[in-house]
Amino acid sequence: MKNLTVKNHEKEQGQKMSLNGAEFVLKEIIPASDVTKCHANFVEVEPKHFAYGYHWHEVNEEVFYIIKGTAAVRTKDGEITLRAGDAVTFPTGPEGTHVIRNASDTEKLVYLDFGTESALEIAHFPDIKKMLVLAPHAKGMTDDIQ
Secondary structure, three states: OOOOOOOOOOOOOOEEEEEOOEEEEEEEOOOHHHOOOEEEEEEEEOOOOEEEEEEEEOOOOEEEEEEEOEEEEEEOOEEEEEEOOOEEEEOOOHHHOEEEEEOOOOOOEEEEEEEEOOOOEEEEEOOOOEEEEEEOOEEEEEEOOO
């Protein structure tokens, strides 16, 4: 981070994302160009939608803090329900496999996605048998080698 930053999820403009069947709005707290050690984003998910897809990380750990709404989080051990004020952590490796979806029929889900940030990262998407490779000079989705 280059500067002290104060942001509010209700006031920030977001970018609508469509990724692996997921639809959500990403509101950067730390601009991607400033990320060196950690990332932080507000994420908004409309009813019955999900964010990012079912995946796990090789290097980066994540924490989700629910700001508003009800989330259903699929993990390798089953689904858990989170409500405003709840936080969940995802370790690296298959133990941290997750996807978050809005469990409400009417209310928008808003959460803080915070985590470590490594220059080299591989995220595995077991449902679609793909992996996302992120490196300083290359990024892309390819077939998973597992």
